[in-house]
Amino acid sequence: MPFTFLVKIGVAIALVTAFDWMFPGGPAGSVTGLFAGLWLIGLVAARTDVRRDRRAWIAMAAAMLFLLSLVDDPGALGWTLFWCALSLAALMPRTIGFDDAWHWAARLGLHAASSGVQPLADLRQSLRRTGGERRGVRATLAILALPLLGGGLFLALFAAANPVIAHALAAVHVPSPWQIVTWIAVGFGLWPSLRPHPAVLCIAGRLPDPEPVLPGTSLPSVLIALAIFNALFAVQNLIDIAVLWGGGPLPAGLTQAEYVHRGAYPLIVTALLAGVVALAMLRPGSASERHPWARRMVLLWVAQNMILVASSVWRTIDYIEASMLTGWRIAALAWMALIALGLATIGWRILKGRSATWLVNRNAAAALVVLTPCAFLDLGAVAAAWNVRHQAPADIDLCYLSQVGDGALLPLIELERRPMDPTTRDRVRHVRGRIIDDLAGRQADWTGWTPRGARRLAQARTQIGARPAGAGLLPKDSRRDCDGRIIDLSAPPRP
Known part of the structure; x- marks a missing residue:
C-alpha cells in the first residue's frame, strides 16, 4: 500500500476524531470554523499536487476567506462557499485550466455525489491489494473471521473468570450506533477531497456547452412565438405600469396589497424562463440567430423581461412596506438583481455575439460577488x-x-x-x-x-x-x- 495513501487515511481518521471531539452535540459555534481550518490543513498535508499547484492556492485563499465567516458566526451559506472553494482546490491540480463556470459546477456536483462511491471503491481496492490479486472482500473477511471471532470468545471467557479484566472492559466506552454512523458519514464526506474520483473530471469534461436547445422549432415558428410573447409581455407590463406606478384602479374586491403580493415571485420565474428560451431561440448557428427581425424581437423581449423584473422588485418593496422585511425577502431582492443582470448580459451577448462560456462566467462571477458579503452578514x-x-x-x-x-x-x-x-x-x-x-x-x-x-x-x-x-x-x-x-x-x- 503506497505511503501517500496511508497518509490520507491518517488525515481522514484525525479529522473524524477531531469532529467527534469538537461537536459532541452537533455542528455549532466557532468550532465549525476551526474544523474547517483543520480540513484545509489536512488537504494541504495529504496532497502533494495541491501544494505544488498555484491555482489550488488561489482556491484555498478563497476558502480561508469563507472560513473567517464560519469562525465569526457559522451558517449554511458560508459553509457551502467554503466547501466549494476547498473542492476547487482539491480538483484544480487534476485539470489543465479553468474552462468555464458551467463545467466547474458540474464537477462540484459530481464531486459531492462521489462521497458515497469513492470511499467504498478505495476500500475495495485496498483490500484487494492487501489480500493479493485474486482475493476480494469476501476472501479478506474469511481470513479475519477466525482471529476476530476466536479472540472475542476467549476475551469474553477471561472477563467472566477474571474481575480485573471485566472491570477494565467495563471502563471502555463503546460508541453508540448513531455515533458510528456519524463517523462514517463524516469520513465519507471528507475522503473525496483527499482522493477525488477520476470519473468526476472525465464526465464533466464531456458535457456539452450550456446552449439551451428548443427541438423541432423553425424560423417561422420562432418569429410567430416572439410576436405572441412580446404582445403578452407588453399587456402585463402596461397593466403593472398603470397599477403600480400610476395608481390605476383595480377590479372590485381586489386590494393593492393582494395585487402586489400575488405576482412578485411568479413574475421572477417567468423572467428566468424567458431568458432561457431567448437563448435557445438565438442559438449560435441557427437560422433565427442570423435573421435581423428575430434578433430585434428577442432584444425587445429581453427588455420587456427587465421591466418585468423591475415590477417584481417594486411589488416586493411595496409588500415589505405594507407588512415587514425578512431575511428571505432581502435574499429575494438580491436574486431579482442577479436575474436583471443576467437578462442584461443575454442582451449584450446577442448584440456582440458573445459565447455561452462568456455568459455563464459573467453571471457566475456576479453571483459570487453577491453571495460573498451575504456569508458575512446576518440578514x-x-x-x-x-x-x-x-x-x-x-x-x-x-x-x-x-x-x-x-x-x-x-x-x-x-x-x-x-x-x-x-x-x-x-x-x-x-x-x-x-x-x-x-x-x-x-x-x-x-x-x-x-x-x-x-x-x-x-x-x-x-x-x-x-x-x-x-x-x-x-x-x-x-x-x-x-x-x-x-x-x-x-x-x-x-x-
Missing part, C-alpha cells in the same frame, strides 16, 4: 433592525423577531426604549429576555460560542445593565405565545 438582523425602525411597536411581528434569534436582540432593546402601551412592552420584554437567556447559555458553552454572539451579548448587557426589567409574572393556567402574548389555558377553545 435576519438586518431585517429586524429595519422593522423596528420603520414600524409602530404594536405592528411589529414579535414572533418573527423571536425566530430570528440573537440577531434581533439589539433591535429589540432599541424597540423597548420607544413609547408603547404596557401590554406591548411586556411582550417585548418577554421576547428580549428569552433571546438573551438563550444567547447567554450558548455563549457559556465552548461548543456554541461565537465572536458575533459575544459582541452582541456584551452590547446588550451594556445597554440594559446586569438586571434588566423583565416581563410580568404569568397568571395561573396560562402560557406565553411566540410573540409574548399571554394565552389563557383555562378558557374554552374558540369554535
Whole structure:
C-alpha cells in the first residue's frame, strides 16, 4: 500500500476524531470554523499536487476567506462557499485550466455525489491489494473471521473468570450506533477531497456547452412565438405600469396589497424562463440567430423581461412596506438583481455575439460577488433592525423577531426604549429576555460560542445593565405565545 495513501487515511481518521471531539452535540459555534481550518490543513498535508499547484492556492485563499465567516458566526451559506472553494482546490491540480463556470459546477456536483462511491471503491481496492490479486472482500473477511471471532470468545471467557479484566472492559466506552454512523458519514464526506474520483473530471469534461436547445422549432415558428410573447409581455407590463406606478384602479374586491403580493415571485420565474428560451431561440448557428427581425424581437423581449423584473422588485418593496422585511425577502431582492443582470448580459451577448462560456462566467462571477458579503452578514438582523425602525411597536411581528434569534436582540432593546402601551412592552420584554437567556447559555458553552454572539451579548448587557426589567409574572393556567402574548389555558377553545 503506497505511503501517500496511508497518509490520507491518517488525515481522514484525525479529522473524524477531531469532529467527534469538537461537536459532541452537533455542528455549532466557532468550532465549525476551526474544523474547517483543520480540513484545509489536512488537504494541504495529504496532497502533494495541491501544494505544488498555484491555482489550488488561489482556491484555498478563497476558502480561508469563507472560513473567517464560519469562525465569526457559522451558517449554511458560508459553509457551502467554503466547501466549494476547498473542492476547487482539491480538483484544480487534476485539470489543465479553468474552462468555464458551467463545467466547474458540474464537477462540484459530481464531486459531492462521489462521497458515497469513492470511499467504498478505495476500500475495495485496498483490500484487494492487501489480500493479493485474486482475493476480494469476501476472501479478506474469511481470513479475519477466525482471529476476530476466536479472540472475542476467549476475551469474553477471561472477563467472566477474571474481575480485573471485566472491570477494565467495563471502563471502555463503546460508541453508540448513531455515533458510528456519524463517523462514517463524516469520513465519507471528507475522503473525496483527499482522493477525488477520476470519473468526476472525465464526465464533466464531456458535457456539452450550456446552449439551451428548443427541438423541432423553425424560423417561422420562432418569429410567430416572439410576436405572441412580446404582445403578452407588453399587456402585463402596461397593466403593472398603470397599477403600480400610476395608481390605476383595480377590479372590485381586489386590494393593492393582494395585487402586489400575488405576482412578485411568479413574475421572477417567468423572467428566468424567458431568458432561457431567448437563448435557445438565438442559438449560435441557427437560422433565427442570423435573421435581423428575430434578433430585434428577442432584444425587445429581453427588455420587456427587465421591466418585468423591475415590477417584481417594486411589488416586493411595496409588500415589505405594507407588512415587514425578512431575511428571505432581502435574499429575494438580491436574486431579482442577479436575474436583471443576467437578462442584461443575454442582451449584450446577442448584440456582440458573445459565447455561452462568456455568459455563464459573467453571471457566475456576479453571483459570487453577491453571495460573498451575504456569508458575512446576518440578514435576519438586518431585517429586524429595519422593522423596528420603520414600524409602530404594536405592528411589529414579535414572533418573527423571536425566530430570528440573537440577531434581533439589539433591535429589540432599541424597540423597548420607544413609547408603547404596557401590554406591548411586556411582550417585548418577554421576547428580549428569552433571546438573551438563550444567547447567554450558548455563549457559556465552548461548543456554541461565537465572536458575533459575544459582541452582541456584551452590547446588550451594556445597554440594559446586569438586571434588566423583565416581563410580568404569568397568571395561573396560562402560557406565553411566540410573540409574548399571554394565552389563557383555562378558557374554552374558540369554535
